[in-house]
Amino acid sequence: MTRVIFLGPPGAGKGTQAKIIADDWSIPHISTGDILRQALKDQTPLGIKAQGYMDKGELVPDQLVQEMVEERLSQPDTKLGWILDGFPRTVNQAVFLAELLHKLNHQGEKVVNLEVPDEIVIGRLLERGRKDDTEEVIRRRLQVYRSETAPLIDFYRDRHQLLTVNGNQSQEEVFGELKKVISS
């Protein structure tokens, strides 16, 4: 049973690694960013509500994202495991998730922080060129990361759940390290 929560700044490589791990372990990759971008594309009520926040690099309100994650984690394909990428992003969301996992009887989740220095992250995001990857929006996303999301590192460290992997290596090396900490 593999249950993984991925932490790390935007551009740390969470999405890339999460996809590889999900394929390798045959478990769903649950990316809140991907779900929100799809909702936006389809112009669903959720997408329409989320759009303004995403365009500015702000967080979508906790309640919207939490409902979305609860719905997704309640699907039958999560029974054999999952990898969460982009959630939680606030301490509020982390508290919600701990309660949700308890309620769903999903235990033993591993929390992995993918560490990458700031200057590397900015370079990677500028190269990526996604629609919401303009320099201004990237700066805002990093600010939001520092103030809202980085505190999760201490949150999980205090709960003795934090595992750390150096994300500033080749994709293969990062994957190798991840595999080790996740299966240990």
Ligand code: ADP
């Ligand atoms: P990145 O790859 O830059 O880390 P994501 O693809 O994970 O970005 O998310 C893109 C955008 O979607 C975020 O900037 C934010 O507006 C929104 N978003 C994704 N996950 C969450 C979340 N857990 N809480 C609030 N907003 C979120």
